[in-house]
Amino acid sequence: MAKVIDAHAHLGECCVFGLLSTEEEMLRRMEECGVDATIVQPYPGAKNACQTHDRIAEMCARHPGRFFGLASLTPHGNYDAYRREVERCVKDLHFVGVKLHTIGHGVNPLSEDGDRVFATAHALGVPAMVHTGPGVPFALPSLCIPAAQKYPGLKIILAHAGFAVFSAEAQVAASVCGNLYLETSWCIGEDIRWMISSIGPERVMMGADLPSNVPVEFAKYRALDLASEVYDRVMGGTAVEVFHLKW
Numbered sequence: 001m002a003k004v005i006d007a008h009a010h011l012g013e014c015c016v017f018g019l020l021s022t023e024e025e026m027l028r029r030m031e032e033c034g035v036d037a038t039i040v041q042p043y044p045g046a047k048n049a050c051q052t053h054d055r056i057a058e059m060c061a062r063h064p065g066r067f068f069g070l071a072s073l074t075p076h077g078n079y080d081a082y083r084r085e086v087e088r089c090v091k092d093l094h095f096v097g098v099k100l101h102t103i104g105h106g107v108n109p110l111s112e113d114g115d116r117v118f119a120t121a122h123a124l125g126v127p128a129m130v131h132t133g134p135g136v137p138f139a140l141p142s143l144c145i146p147a148a149q150k151y152p153g154l155k156i157i158l159a160h161a162g163f164a165v166f167s168a169e170a171q172v173a174a175s176v177c178g179n180l181y182l183e184t185s186w187c188i189g190e191d192i193r194w195m196i197s198s199i200g201p202e203r204v205m206m207g208a209d210l211p212s213n214v215p216v217e218f219a220k221y222r223a224l225d226l227a228s229e230v231y232d233r234v235m236g237g238t239a240v241e242v243f244h245l246k247w
Helices: 023-033 049-062 079-092 112-124 141-150 167-176 189-199 211-223 228-242
Strands: 005-014 019-021 037-042 067-069 098-100 128-131 156-159 180-183
Touching (some): 005 023, 005 049, 005 211, 023 037, 049 067, 079 098, 112 128, 112 141, 141 156, 141 180, 156 167, 167 180, 167 189, 189 211
Parallel strands (some): 005 037, 098 128, 156 180
């Protein structure tokens, strides 16, 4: 039976957006909606990203196969410290990717610090997720095209796939670069259908972002009446492949 994966979730507090997500709430929503596993990262406004990485690792250990970690911390400042923490997350904590949060960390994907994220992910052999949508110009999906071309072996996931307002741009960027993938939280249902039909279900994945949004994202996909093999792919198969998830 195909796995259902929520490719985008957060644990802990966020002083940037004023949010809080708990392990208990994530588990409850997963049970309600039939989510097999969730990929979890710190919020960009975490007071201590390294400590949150440890909390995520502990949660993964408590619930084997239900959660997978994704590293997220600011690339500004000491590059060696940034690289060491991401390397610790991937090699020691077995995280499956790294995040570039354009708005939460104030990072331009075209900048030297933005390139740090892509270069680190490429060197470690894990995909990079990039926040797109709110927070332009840094959050414009097209700003990831140069990195996708510079690192053709790196899989880059456009988180929120443009967040409805810039969904067309996200789809065009993915059409230009075959190593760009679309995670569709907060997108309009018909735009999701368009993404699937234009670039293929193997490059589209479901994500919720917030626990309260899990049933909403499920409702969008169910309303599309997708063929069963397409539904299975976008609801989990793509994420399993991109993040190399193993049970």
